Amino acid sequence: MLAETICSAVSAAGLGIAAVTAYRKRFLAATRIAAYSLVPIGLVLTGVVQWVSDIAFQPSVWLGFGLLGLAWLLFMTTRAIEHRGVGTRRERKAAAQAAQRDAVAPAASAPSLGGGVPAGRPQAKPEPEPKRQAAAAGEDFSDIEAILKKHGI
Numbered sequence: 001m002l003a004e005t006i007c008s009a010v011s012a013a014g015l016g017i018a019a020v021t022a023y024r025k026r027f028l029a030a031t032r033i034a035a036y037s038l039v040p041i042g043l044v045l046t047g048v049v050q051w052v053s054d055i056a057f058q059p060s061v062w063l064g065f066g067l068l069g070l071a072w073l074l075f076m077t078t079r080a081i082e083h084r085g086v087g088t089r090r091e092r093k094a095a096a097q098a099a100q101r102d103a104v105a106p107a108a109s110a111p112s113l114g115g116g117v118p119a120g121r122p123q124a125k126p127e128p129e130p131k132r133q134a135a136a137a138g139e140d141f142s143d144i145e146a147i148l149k150k151h152g153i
Helices: 002-023 027-046 048-056 059-084 089-102 131-150
Strands: none
Touching (some): 027 048
């Protein structure tokens, strides 16, 4: 009974604030305030408030909510552990061996993890850039120059 009275008072106050807001020519805000203020009385008239108050004072319902929370917590903990990749030592060792096997290209005889040149071979010098590429770059600039001249820049 008290919850219904409080919800009715909140709705009446909200409608009053909406009327004042509409009087100030802020119709969009007034409509939004009126919509929010009608929610509490709508919940009372549909019986939701009575249902919630019945649930709130039963210990078995709170026990059920507690068990649901525990189940959610366990689920999220296992998901976090699975996401981090933490497993048993055997699983981590198998994953490391699989990663090592995958590091070798199908036609290669050694892993491709090393980025350097073998110690016995001299390091090759980088080849100079061919003049043909330099000329192509010059042609690109001449195209740009022609466009700029066309526009008078």
